[in-house]
Amino acid sequence: MKILSQLKTSTFQLALLYMVVFATSVFLLLAFIYWRTAGFMTEQTDETIEAEIAGLAEQYRGRGINGLITIIRERVSRDPNAKSLYLLATDDYLKLAGNLSTWPEEAQVQNGWINFTLDDSVGWTGSERLARARVFEVQGGLRLLVGRDVQELTTLKRLIERAINWGMGITLALALLGGFMMSRSTTKRIEVINAISRRIMNGHLSLRIPTRGTSDDFDQLAENLNQMLDRIVYLMEGIRHVSDSIAHDLRTPLTRLRNQLENTLIAVDNDEARDQATKAVAEADQLLATFNALLRIARLETRGNAADKTEISLGELVADACELYEAVAEDKDQAFEQAISLDVKIEGDRDLLFQMVSNLIDNAIKYTPEAGDIRVAVETVNGEAVLEVSDSGIGIPDSEKDNVFQRFYRVGKSRSLPGNGLGLSLVSAVTEIHQGRIELTDRRPEEEENPGLSVRVYLPLYRPLKRKVLRTQQGQQSSAAEASDKPNSEDESGERA
Amino acid sequence: MRALVIEDDHDVATYLVKGLKESDFVVDHAADGKDGLMLAASEDYDIMIVDRMLPGMDGLNIIKTVRATGNSVPVLILSALGDVDDRVEGLRGGGDDYLTKPFSFTELLARIDALVRRNRQAPETETVLRVADLEMDLLARTVKRAGQNIDVQPREFRLLEYLMRNAGQVVTRTMLLEKVWDYHFDPQTNVIDVHISRLRAKIDKEFETPLLQTVRGAGYMLREDT
Numbered sequence: 001m002k003i004l005s006q007l008k009t010s011t012f013q014l015a016l017l018y019m020v021v022f023a024t025s026v027f028l029l030l031a032f033i034y035w036r037t038a039g040f041m042t043e044q045t046d047e048t049i050e051a052e053i054a055g056l057a058e059q060y061r062g063r064g065i066n067g068l069i070t071i072i073r074e075r076v077s078r079d080p081n082a083k084s085l086y087l088l089a090t091d092d093y094l095k096l097a098g099n100l101s102t103w104p105e106e107a108q109v110q111n112g113w114i115n116f117t118l119d120d121s122v123g124w125t126g127s128e129r130l131a132r133a134r135v136f137e138v139q140g141g142l143r144l145l146v147g148r149d150v151q152e153l154t155t156l157k158r159l160i161e162r163a164i165n166w167g168m169g170i171t172l173a174l175a176l177l178g179g180f181m182m183s184r185s186t187t188k189r190i191e192v193i194n195a196i197s198r199r200i201m202n203g204h205l206s207l208r209i210p211t212r213g214t215s216d217d218f219d220q221l222a223e224n225l226n227q228m229l230d231r232i233v234y235l236m237e238g239i240r241h242v243s244d245s246i247a248h249d250l251r252t253p254l255t256r257l258r259n260q261l262e263n264t265l266i267a268v269d270n271d272e273a274r275d276q277a278t279k280a281v282a283e284a285d286q287l288l289a290t291f292n293a294l295l296r297i298a299r300l301e302t303r304g305n306a307a308d309k310t311e312i313s314l315g316e317l318v319a320d321a322c323e324l325y326e327a328v329a330e331d332k333d334q335a336f337e338q339a340i341s342l343d344v345k346i347e348g349d350r351d352l353l354f355q356m357v358s359n360l361i362d363n364a365i366k367y368t369p370e371a372g373d374i375r376v377a378v379e380t381v382n383g384e385a386v387l388e389v390s391d392s393g394i395g396i397p398d399s400e401k402d403n404v405f406q407r408f409y410r411v412g413k414s415r416s417l418p419g420n421g422l423g424l425s426l427v428s429a430v431t432e433i434h435q436g437r438i439e440l441t442d443r444r445p446e447e448e449e450n451p452g453l454s455v456r457v458y459l460p461l462y463r464p465l466k467r468k469v470l471r472t473q474q475g476q477q478s479s480a481a482e483a484s485d486k487p488n489s490e491d492e493s494g495e496r497a
Numbered sequence: 498m499r500a501l502v503i504e505d506d507h508d509v510a511t512y513l514v515k516g517l518k519e520s521d522f523v524v525d526h527a528a529d530g531k532d533g534l535m536l537a538a539s540e541d542y543d544i545m546i547v548d549r550m551l552p553g554m555d556g557l558n559i560i561k562t563v564r565a566t567g568n569s570v571p572v573l574i575l576s577a578l579g580d581v582d583d584r585v586e587g588l589r590g591g592g593d594d595y596l597t598k599p600f601s602f603t604e605l606l607a608r609i610d611a612l613v614r615r616n617r618q619a620p621e622t623e624t625v626l627r628v629a630d631l632e633m634d635l636l637a638r639t640v641k642r643a644g645q646n647i648d649v650q651p652r653e654f655r656l657l658e659y660l661m662r663n664a665g666q667v668v669t670r671t672m673l674l675e676k677v678w679d680y681h682f683d684p685q686t687n688v689i690d691v692h693i694s695r696l697r698a699k700i701d702k703e704f705e706t707p708l709l710q711t712v713r714g715a716g717y718m719l720r721e722d723t
Contacts, residue, residue: 354680
């Protein structure tokens with residue numbers, strides 16, 4: 001697995017590219033050497049044969065055919081290994097002199113240069129050998145063949161070819177290994193940066209990427225990233241500060257207003273005035289709740305997810321929320337169905353999750369007409385915890401589905417209903433800090449009037465930390481790298497009809 | 498009843514002291530942690546109200562110090578840090594209750610009352626709670642009014658128990674969510690009202706005198722109207 005991921009790194013791919021270029025250069029170089037060497041040796045052979053022929057021709061011109069036969073015999077006897085080949089034959093290929101027993105078949109059809117195979121009758125080796133020769137007609141219908149045994153030359157060529165093949169193979173293997181080793185040290189350093197970045201993204205904002213102090217390019221990258229983080233932290237502090245100021249500056253006068261209204265409520269004994277004051281207090285409460293929600297969202301978004309997380313039974317938490325809200329649904333004559341699996345465990349912040357679930361159920365009840373039906377389910381699907389709250393209410397048009405998580409965004413049809421447009425923003429923020437995701441779908445897309453809505457929140461299941469196993473062998477520490485294995489299956493299984 | 502307010506913000510402190518005096522508390526005020534700690538160590542209080550952010554000091558440290566001396570005075574923490582995390586931290590650090598600034602005075606008083614009473618009451622050894630002719634048997638888990646059995650759900654039982662233990666006191670909706678449902682969150686609609694009206698239908702509907710009353714702009718109270 002690790003090797004596979006190693007192969008995917010850009011460093012390794014770069015090394016691979018370099019390797020291909022390198023191997024190609026080596027191949028071209030060797031090919032050139034081969035071509036020159038082999039060419040040179042062939043030329044040498046041909047020159048030798050030409051020289052022999054020149055010698056023979058001289059004899060022939062001086063002493064006629066007999067002189068030619070004599071000189072051939074002489075030369076054959078001087079060359080027991082039959083390195084040089086001679087054959088003088090008649091028009092119908094009968095041997096007159098020379099060290100070849102028969103006229104080679106390849107030489108029967110053509111004049112000029114030929115390559116042929118010697119049978120074992122020649123020389124003393126006893127195996128088939130390669131030869132190169134020149135044939136031509138001598139005056140009087142005789143044929144002459146002068147050649148050289150090129151077996152050794154061929155063997156040498158084969159050797160060089162084999163050496164080139166091996167050389168290429170070894171070059172490739174070494175380059176592959178070298179690329180792997182080279183890229184691995186680089187990858188390791190990048191992996192350190194990645195691992196720490198992941199932890200920082202998970203909310204450990206105080207972490208910084210370690211540097212080696214060598215001021216190489218990796219150190220510079222780390223330093224830049226660290227400076228960027230410092231800047232981000234500074235900005236986040238700024239946001240936090242601003243939101244705190246808003247809270248402080250606006251909630252305080254609002255609360256004073258509310259307290260004064262309360263005092264009015266106690267002071268007056270006129271029923272109508274009391275009613276007015278009570279309504280005003282309720283309005284002030286609504287405003288305060290909006291501010292609180294807004295601040296809370298801002299907090300959650302700046303906080304990342306360094307929340308106080310514990311192991312939580314999502315099933316039990318959702319059942320609690322259902323128990324709280326069921327009565328509200330009943331008052332609206334709505335059917336409230338629960339399909340909650342109690343053993344779904346996740347890791348999270350209990351109060352925030354409860355807020356999220358209650359916002360979703362609250363919305364379902366609010367946007368579903370009387371006598372509608374609401375269904376709340378908790379289950380495990382593909383290794384994820386899934387909370388589903390679906391209703392038969394007015395739904396959200398497809399064009400608006402992405403917008404509803406924005407602050408203060410309210411779908412046209414819902415504007416007339418009470419609410420501050422922050423409910424789903426809060427749901428989204430809470431999901432975010434629990435590394436979850438949300439899906440909105442129409443529950444009954446075929447319905448024109450009330451398509452309903454099905455909200456699915458996917459959350460990672462609770463996984464007890466696997467203790468690192470420390471092996472006794474040196475350097476065999478299995479590192480528990482943070483696996484961010486998000487199942488990316490988007491299928492809709494687990495949907496019960 | 499004596500209250501100690503440790504709060505550096507002049508406005509808030511004035512407001513607190515005034516309000517508590519109106520509710521018949523004898524109030525001492527300290528504007529910083531050191532004075533507050535001196536007072537807490539030398540005097541006997543029924544309730545301490547401590548701000549978390551004091552000059553040069555975290556209010557939690559005061560509470561820890563007070564607790565370390567074996568003093569179990571009820572402490573209400575005030576804080577401008579409105580995060581759930583801060584709340585948990587405050588409650589773990591020895592606070593009995595937690596309120597975020599800015600706060601509604603009714604909410605503060607209701608919580609102070611609940612804290613003071615809880616501390617005053619003998620520890621929960623009673624097995625029967627009574628308010629007027631309403632009776633709750635904590636062992637048998639039964640509720641009777643005027644001798645008639647009233648059938649309540651487990652959660653309604655807890656809700657009624659909390660109201661009965663704080664009879665005569667205002668109990669806010671937030672308090673009920675925290676103490677009866679044990680979750681700290683902001684309900685978008687007043688879901689508590691629905692539960693209260695169901696409980697009311699069970700304990701008041703058939704009878705002459707209503708016991709479960711709504712306190713406008715504040716919350717609920719269980720008491721016999723006099």
